[in-house]
Amino acid sequence: MTQPSSPSPTATYRLQLQPDFPFAAAERAVPHLAALGVSHLHLSPVLEAVPGSAHGYDVVDHTVVRAELGGEEGLRALAATARSHGLGLIVDIVPNHMAVPTPASLNGPLWEVLRDGPQSPYARWFDIDWDGGHGGQLLLPVLGGRIGEEARHLRVEEGVLRYHEHAFPLRPGTEELPLDRLLDAQWYRLAWWRLARSELNYRRFFTISELIGVRVEDPDVFEATHGTVLRLMREGVIEGLRVDHPDGLVDPGGYLARLDAATGGRWTVVEKILTGDERLPDSWACAGTTGYDALRHIDGLFACPQGSARLFAHYRDFVTPLADEGGDWEETVRRAAYEVVTHDLAAEVERLTRTAQRISERAPRPGDHAAWALRHAIRELMVRLPVYRPYAADTDRAEQDASMLDKAAVGARTAFRVPEEARAVDLVRDLALGRFQDDPDCADFAARFAQTASALHAKSVEDTAFYRYPVLLSACEVGGDPGEPALGPEVFHAFCARTQRDRPLTGTVLSTHDTKRSADVRARIAVLSECPDRWRDVLGELSGGAGGAVGAMGVDGTGPADPMVSWLAWQTAFGLGEPGGTGRAAGDERREDTAERMTPAILKAVREAGLRTSWTEQNADYESAVTDFVRNGPAGGVGPLSALDEELAPFVRANVLGATLLHLTMPGVPDLYQGTERRYAALVDPDNREPARFRPDLLADLDAGVAPRGLSDEKLLLTATALRLRRTHPRWFGEDASYEPLRAEGPAAEHCVAYCRSGRVVSVATRLSLRLVETGGWWDTVLRLPSGGTWRDLLTGRTVAGGAVLGLDELLDVSPVALLVAE
Numbered sequence: 001m002t003q004p005s006s007p008s009p010t011a012t013y014r015l016q017l018q019p020d021f022p023f024a025a026a027e028r029a030v031p032h033l034a035a036l037g038v039s040h041l042h043l044s045p046v047l048e049a050v051p052g053s054a055h056g057y058d059v060v061d062h063t064v065v066r067a068e069l070g071g072e073e074g075l076r077a078l079a080a081t082a083r084s085h086g087l088g089l090i091v092d093i094v095p096n097h098m099a100v101p102t103p104a105s106l107n108g109p110l111w112e113v114l115r116d117g118p119q120s121p122y123a124r125w126f127d128i129d130w131d132g133g134h135g136g137q138l139l140l141p142v143l144g145g146r147i148g149e150e151a152r153h154l155r156v157e158e159g160v161l162r163y164h165e166h167a168f169p170l171r172p173g174t175e176e177l178p179l180d181r182l183l184d185a186q187w188y189r190l191a192w193w194r195l196a197r198s199e200l201n202y203r204r205f206f207t208i209s210e211l212i213g214v215r216v217e218d219p220d221v222f223e224a225t226h227g228t229v230l231r232l233m234r235e236g237v238i239e240g241l242r243v244d245h246p247d248g249l250v251d252p253g254g255y256l257a258r259l260d261a262a263t264g265g266r267w268t269v270v271e272k273i274l275t276g277d278e279r280l281p282d283s284w285a286c287a288g289t290t291g292y293d294a295l296r297h298i299d300g301l302f303a304c305p306q307g308s309a310r311l312f313a314h315y316r317d318f319v320t321p322l323a324d325e326g327g328d329w330e331e332t333v334r335r336a337a338y339e340v341v342t343h344d345l346a347a348e349v350e351r352l353t354r355t356a357q358r359i360s361e362r363a364p365r366p367g368d369h370a371a372w373a374l375r376h377a378i379r380e381l382m383v384r385l386p387v388y389r390p391y392a393a394d395t396d397r398a399e400q401d402a403s404m405l406d407k408a409a410v411g412a413r414t415a416f417r418v419p420e421e422a423r424a425v426d427l428v429r430d431l432a433l434g435r436f437q438d439d440p441d442c443a444d445f446a447a448r449f450a451q452t453a454s455a456l457h458a459k460s461v462e463d464t465a466f467y468r469y470p471v472l473l474s475a476c477e478v479g480g481d482p483g484e485p486a487l488g489p490e491v492f493h494a495f496c497a498r499t500q501r502d503r504p505l506t507g508t509v510l511s512t513h514d515t516k517r518s519a520d521v522r523a524r525i526a527v528l529s530e531c532p533d534r535w536r537d538v539l540g541e542l543s544g545g546a547g548g549a550v551g552a553m554g555v556d557g558t559g560p561a562d563p564m565v566s567w568l569a570w571q572t573a574f575g576l577g578e579p580g581g582t583g584r585a586a587g588d589e590r591r592e593d594t595a596e597r598m599t600p601a602i603l604k605a606v607r608e609a610g611l612r613t614s615w616t617e618q619n620a621d622y623e624s625a626v627t628d629f630v631r632n633g634p635a636g637g638v639g640p641l642s643a644l645d646e647e648l649a650p651f652v653r654a655n656v657l658g659a660t661l662l663h664l665t666m667p668g669v670p671d672l673y674q675g676t677e678r679r680y681a682a683l684v685d686p687d688n689r690e691p692a693r694f695r696p697d698l699l700a701d702l703d704a705g706v707a708p709r710g711l712s713d714e715k716l717l718l719t720a721t722a723l724r725l726r727r728t729h730p731r732w733f734g735e736d737a738s739y740e741p742l743r744a745e746g747p748a749a750e751h752c753v754a755y756c757r758s759g760r761v762v763s764v765a766t767r768l769s770l771r772l773v774e775t776g777g778w779w780d781t782v783l784r785l786p787s788g789g790t791w792r793d794l795l796t797g798r799t800v801a802g803g804a805v806l807g808l809d810e811l812l813d814v815s816p817v818a819l820l821v822a823e
Helices: 023-036 071-084 108-119 147-153 179-184 193-199 219-234 251-262 292-301 306-320 327-343 346-362 370-381 393-413 418-431 442-468 489-502 520-532 532-543 563-576 589-609 620-632 639-665 698-704 713-730 769-774
Strands: 011-015 041-045 047-049 058-065 086-092 097-099 138-143 154-158 158-164 164-168 190-192 209-215 240-243 267-269 507-509 669-673 738-740 751-755 763-764 783-786 790-793 799-801 805-807 817-822
Touching: 011 023, 023 041, 023 071, 023 698, 058 071, 058 219, 071 086, 071 190, 086 219, 086 563, 097 805, 108 164, 138 193, 147 154, 147 179, 147 190, 154 179, 164 346, 190 193, 240 251, 251 267, 292 489, 292 507, 292 520, 292 639, 306 520, 306 532, 306 563, 306 790, 327 346, 327 370, 327 442, 346 370, 346 418, 346 442, 370 393, 370 418, 393 418, 418 442, 489 738, 489 751, 507 589, 520 532, 520 563, 520 639, 520 769, 532 563, 532 639, 563 589, 563 620, 563 639, 589 620, 639 713, 639 751, 639 763, 639 769, 639 817, 669 713, 698 713, 713 817
Parallel strands: 011 041, 011 669, 041 086, 058 097, 086 240, 138 190, 240 267, 507 669
Antiparallel strands: 047 058, 097 209, 154 158, 158 164, 738 751, 751 763, 763 817, 783 805, 790 799, 790 817
8 A cells, every 4th residue: 555645634543443343344334434434444543452452542562453453454455445435544543651461471571571671672672660669679569468468478480470360470490489479570470459559560540550651752662652543654554543542641741742643633532521610731842632622612502501400409419428428529539539539549658758759969059858658749739730741841831831830839738747747749740740850860760750640530520529429420520611501602602613723623522432431321311410300300200119229128138228329320310311322222132231331330330429339349249239229220220210301302402413413513523433323322441342343234225215103313414414524524623724703692692602613514403402393492592504505404405595694483383403605
């Protein structure tokens, strides 16, 4: 293949590759996806990963394409078929980490480091602290118990140390030593898995010890780990990239500059989660983010601010949580952050403390700080950061980061009883900002502080607080703010205008392999913010009947039932809709199918919340009670829930179609997750990572003029119409396009979100449709179309004169959305 010209995508379609859905399966889907209207397939990681991996983020070999997917031959065949249908390939890459696999020999570079230690040429690949307190050994927390209890399971066979399914290399010359001396002589130390949180001496991905940090800031490591992907780009097999977890890197901006130069400026987006008003650094050489910021602004439109507040009042009455266990969002986040930084990330904090202490000893004026004070200062600063991390190496962010850390330092000082000891906060703040540039350890501290802060935010907010604060589950999403779920049209318009101005080719998403609930599930749940009293009444009815609460005598048999799980599970059930969710099962199988999907999701929620059980301290009686409750209640499609489903169906329809239209026509490059062109009701992984299933026959029927048969068909028609429009007229939506808000006038104006793209396309969506109906409908609310020629609604065929003032009750009489094009 010769390298093609590579225009930016008009829309991408994410495929989750795995052994049950390899390149060949993706190749078979190409004709349907091309007909749908996307310009590129977006593939999950394609390099060699741990055998059987359903996601591919556990890379073990950067030099080859994954054999289980079909190898490089299969990838090239997919690219050729895609090209023949006018499609290109975007590939997800994982620069931050590699797998610590079982057996370790699957990762060749790591195997050599385990055998040869810091003298191995591959030692520079991995972020290992050889001086981290284990006598120059790398801690491997793989044992099921303490070493004294597990030694009987260790054996040497054919020059390899084995422990159950694990295998480790032996340092040359140690093969014949007695076991105790042999273990001491290795470059690694086998240890009880529980020691990882406090004793680990390599950087990991968040708190996952099976993923070891890679030092891509080293130019040689960058070249070695990116060589295959860059070659495939030069040869035209791959046209663009998605970069996983850039916040784990020492210098994300520097990495992206090197990547941009290596790819010749190909379209690249990064999985950066922006918080609040945070912006992607201007200096980052990429098109933008993967799109969670867009998700937040779309979802916020469909949450009612007044109803959300009232829903919280009902939740508080029903659950009666403590303030820091779900009763107050900020308090819940703060407690979760303290738990994570003191427990889960203890090893990372200790490494920072050691570094800060070395610097302190060399800096007399700010020096003379006790280790406990530095540790305390590090924790107190981190838990107060409102974003994932600072960027000390990015000069464009220096003023912003300094202001943020100064504010955090004010609060951190109050955590010290003795003001003089609080000066440790000032030292840590300055180190985090990279202000001690003459000290060789300062850059290391600044980078590790930022990396650890990122892990802290992800684990404490997304993976803990979100599960302790299930008030409105649609708001508990990556990039979301459960404490402020609603955003108005003006905020949305400002976001879109800024996106078109600053990052017009950024990614946008509604569902991904990482979302905790798919867009359609969230769209259903969001309606509850418009009818909080109705939800209170339904939940009261459900909780008063069989299967309504967790455990007759409580989840542990000794106390009251767990109302938080009841609230969470029933809302989840409503979000899924009818038993069977995505239609994977039919008839009598539907209830069982829903139970098989809901039960793992609810168990994951209570383990992540960590209040009564956790991943590492599982409460078997509690989890059994939760399982029985889900299967006997929420998974069964109980009467009151079915009635509510029917009652709210028109408003769910408005949310689903409204979010779809906005996503596909707003500034940015929309990324569709597999299956979401139709109704797609999925929960957190593994539920959302099932092999993709396609129905090209349904699209063919719609193209032949068959009328949509329900919401799923309506969504498919809208999706194909918008995607084809983008592909046919890329300039209307691309880098040189424009975005102009259109503001309705009249008593119901706040229920209309409308805008014009490049003077040629008008999108109109209905928001808070239930409240709209309750207040009498559109009444005399009107929308003035841009002047010019005739406008035609692509969904209904209706034509309207340019400059016309239309009553929204007329424009939206058939559908809650309209997509008009100037003729």
